[in-house]
Amino acid sequence: MTKSAQDKLRVALVGAGGIARAHMRYYQDMDDVEMVAVADVVLERARDCCEEYEIPQAYADYAEMLRQAEPDAVSVCTPNNLHAPCTIAALDAGAHVLVEKPLAMNAREGQKMLDAAEKNGKKLIIGFQNRYEPKTQLIKKLVDDGELGAVLYARVQALRRRGIPNWGVFGRKDLQGGGPLIDIGVHMLETTHYAMGAPKPVAASGSTYTYIGDKPSNVISHWPNWDYQTYTVEDLAVGHIRFANGAMLSIETSFAAHIEKNEWNFTLMGEKGGANWDPPGLFHDANDYMVNTRPNWMPNGPAADAFGQKMRNFVDHVLYGVETLSPGEHGLMVQKMLDGLYESAEQRREVRID
Numbered sequence: 001m002t003k004s005a006q007d008k009l010r011v012a013l014v015g016a017g018g019i020a021r022a023h024m025r026y027y028q029d030m031d032d033v034e035m036v037a038v039a040d041v042v043l044e045r046a047r048d049c050c051e052e053y054e055i056p057q058a059y060a061d062y063a064e065m066l067r068q069a070e071p072d073a074v075s076v077c078t079p080n081n082l083h084a085p086c087t088i089a090a091l092d093a094g095a096h097v098l099v100e101k102p103l104a105m106n107a108r109e110g111q112k113m114l115d116a117a118e119k120n121g122k123k124l125i126i127g128f129q130n131r132y133e134p135k136t137q138l139i140k141k142l143v144d145d146g147e148l149g150a151v152l153y154a155r156v157q158a159l160r161r162r163g164i165p166n167w168g169v170f171g172r173k174d175l176q177g178g179g180p181l182i183d184i185g186v187h188m189l190e191t192t193h194y195a196m197g198a199p200k201p202v203a204a205s206g207s208t209y210t211y212i213g214d215k216p217s218n219v220i221s222h223w224p225n226w227d228y229q230t231y232t233v234e235d236l237a238v239g240h241i242r243f244a245n246g247a248m249l250s251i252e253t254s255f256a257a258h259i260e261k262n263e264w265n266f267t268l269m270g271e272k273g274g275a276n277w278d279p280p281g282l283f284h285d286a287n288d289y290m291v292n293t294r295p296n297w298m299p300n301g302p303a304a305d306a307f308g309q310k311m312r313n314f315v316d317h318v319l320y321g322v323e324t325l326s327p328g329e330h331g332l333m334v335q336k337m338l339d340g341l342y343e344s345a346e347q348r349r350e351v352r353i354d
């Protein structure tokens, strides 16, 4: 049944880059959403989106957009340094917010975002799509049902052999807060942490290394000619997170590393069993044998489209009160782990996470 205009969620977007366009593609197909405006400092980009996705208003200034368009909800799709100011402005303007990952540049900013949501009685959702993946749900359920026993250790990998973004500002520490750890490591970190049951992180130990991105390179790769002159983030980050329940997590993440191939995965090791995320598998003992169990069939189509599920869940959460898998609070917990790893790398010692 087609919704009338007044029943629809009126959504605006801040940022009209790559990920904003993904948001627009999904919103466009939703019967109960109307995109009302988009803002980008590069006005031309916002205008192009308006034309392509039939959005009535383009703005260069997001504050002006919030004042004039008065959206019910806002997608924040800017570089990381603007996640906090844009989110807080949108919440203060009375809109619910879906902010792209990571939550912010650091946990201090993240806390201010959560405070603004509470003060205004609005919803703040973090754009962690991996938790909507069927294989994440499978492993989370195994953990919740006690099939693995206590999870003792998690190994997390988000490794690119050579994948330094050659667009946007992903090499700028001042605008992004860091490199692969905060940009791609965050995806697998949040997924693993969620599957483990979101234990409380208490300490971090990490190291970061820059050795390729800040130099010119002739190596032939998928994304050549990145801006090495403004590259101030790490190429490789490694570290450990210690949790209050005694569990430990190790993470390896890179834009550039001398490894055989890219890795995008996590492994859990529990007292009774273990699990891999991709391909999903359960490893346990049965009838005196070591047994590997694999799902025979996994959902496909829209149910397996994690990004689509995340977008739909945001709208369902705001319009119909459906529970969300990715509340802003989870973004903050993950942000504290990122902060701890970066701080530890800087101080060259383990640091506490409060």
Ligand SMILES: NC(=O)c1ccc[n+]([C@@H]2O[C@H](COP(=O)([O-])OP(=O)(O)OC[C@H]3O[C@@H](n4cnc5c(N)ncnc54)[C@H](O)[C@@H]3O)[C@@H](O)[C@H]2O)c1
Pocket (backbone or CB within 6 Å): 014, 015, 016, 017, 018, 019, 020, 039, 040, 041, 042, 045, 060, 062, 077, 078, 079, 080, 082, 100, 101, 102, 127, 129, 167, 168, 169, 183
């Ligand atoms: N969930 C995911 O899988 C995923 C994937 C990619 C990116 N992201 C996140 O999305 C965010 C944006 O990434 P992207 O790949 O779209 O980058 P991008 O560079 O393609 O787009 C960012 C856009 O923000 C605009 N912008 C900058 N300052 C602005 C301002 N003051 N007001 C309005 N617009 C402004 C830029 O002009 C640009 O068009 C990042 O935080 C990134 O971590 C998430």
